[in-house]
Amino acid sequence: MAALTVSAEDEKRVKAMGFLNNKGTDNFSGRIITVNGKITAAQQRCIAEAAEKFGNGIVTFTTRLTVEVQGIPYDKIEEFQAFIAKEGLVTGGTGSLVRPVVACKGTTCQYGLLDSFGLSEEIHKRFYEGYHTVKLPHKFKIAVGGCPNNCVKPDLNDLGIIGQRIPEFDEDSCNGCKKCTVEAACPLKAARVVDGILEIDKSICNNCGRCIGKCRFDAIEDGVYGYKIYIGGRWGKKIAHGRALSKVFTSKEEALDVIEKAILLFREQGETGERFARTIERLGFENVEKQLLSNDLLERKQEILDAKLHLVGGATC
Ligand code: SF4
Numbered sequence: 544m545a546a547l548t549v550s551a552e553d554e555k556r557v558k559a560m561g562f563l564n565n566k567g568t569d570n571f572s573g574r575i576i577t578v579n580g581k582i583t584a585a586q587q588r589c590i591a592e593a594a595e596k597f598g599n600g601i602v603t604f605t606t607r608l609t610v611e612v613q614g615i616p617y618d619k620i621e622e623f624q625a626f627i628a629k630e631g632l633v634t635g636g637t638g639s640l641v642r643p644v645v646a647c648k649g650t651t652c653q654y655g656l657l658d659s660f661g662l663s664e665e666i667h668k669r670f671y672e673g674y675h676t677v678k679l680p681h682k683f684k685i686a687v688g689g690c691p692n693n694c695v696k697p698d699l700n701d702l703g704i705i706g707q708r709i710p711e712f713d714e715d716s717c718n719g720c721k722k723c724t725v726e727a728a729c730p731l732k733a734a735r736v737v738d739g740i741l742e743i744d745k746s747i748c749n750n751c752g753r754c755i756g757k758c759r760f761d762a763i764e765d766g767v768y769g770y771k772i773y774i775g776g777r778w779g780k781k782i783a784h785g786r787a788l789s790k791v792f793t794s795k796e797e798a799l800d801v802i803e804k805a806i807l808l809f810r811e812q813g814e815t816g817e818r819f820a821r822t823i824e825r826l827g828f829e830n831v832e833k834q835l836l837s838n839d840l841l842e843r844k845q846e847i848l849d850a851k852l853h854l855v856g857g858a859t860c
């Protein structure tokens with residue numbers, strides 16, 4: 544095997560740019576950000592050409608919807624970046640920062656309750672790009688799921704959003720039918736006819752909206768779209784299920800502001816090296832929720848961003 548020539552310092556420098564060393568070699572995998580797992584045919588062609596021109600011809604897909612081109616020699620890194628930039632593609636996605644956003648295909652999925660590609664693109668612009676120079680105690684992963692089916696496991700991310708449709712039940716239209724079609728349509732058995740009237744048990748209902756339009760007497764004709772937000776999930780060496788904030792947000796702006804507040808809180812109150820789950824555990828969920836629902840963190844945004852914190856974060860990949 545040829546002697547390795549890239550210094551540890553240079554390896555670290557290019558890692559921060561999204562180039563991960565291929566073990567035992569002087570070559571690197573270039574991690575390309577897809578924004579939300581959606582790339583054009585022209586971008587795919589460009590990645591394929593770049594893989595043949597600069598790498599070993601292999602393209603791999605990561606669990607967080609990025610694309611890695613393997614086998615790029617150290618001295619070809621800048622050229623590779625310039626080549627993919629022609630199609631608007633960039634590398635990155637490493638370090639103790641907001642990581643690439645993961646989204647399910649809720650925009651086109653029959654169960655989708657929100658435009659997951661559109662929302663994740665907004666999150667990407669505002670928090671992946673917008674917070675790219677903001678150092679955090681550890682990595683911060685965000686996922687957007689179109690409905691409570693949880694295909695992209697939003698509750699196993701530092702912050703996860705799940706599309707909601709809250710059924711609006713008109714009691715006056717309910718006849719307490721022997722065979723209730725709403726009851727039959729509810730996958731969680733949250734809707735049941737009790738004492739001659741339909742009841743929805745809010746402690747079971749996950750706002751999937753599947754019951755809407757199912758009553759032949761129009762007792763559930765409509766529903767309000769919303770966003771449920773989970774905080775403090777993580778996967779990996781230590782697993783933690785995120786916990787949902789008690790409020791279901793019906794305004795997109797408000798939901799986006801909660802994400803920003805969560806990042807600011809993590810930066811300000813997280814200890815270097817800990818994941819958000821641990822920060823929440825230390826501070827207490829109720830305390831964190833209270834801060835995320837008030838405006839204090841956003842009012843102090845500049846002060847939090849200006850502080851000298853987490854100069855070396857805890858992320859190792
Ligand atoms: S989470 Fe829901 S909307 Fe997203 S892909 Fe799965 S079923 Fe479809």
Ligand code: SF4
Nearest residue numbers: 717718720723724758
């Ligand atoms: S919700 Fe509709 S189908 Fe169900 S019991 Fe009431 S009227 Fe009948």
Ligand code: SF4
Nearest residue numbers: 729748749751752754
């Ligand atoms: S929203 Fe979903 S879980 Fe809730 S009552 Fe309707 S079908 Fe059942």
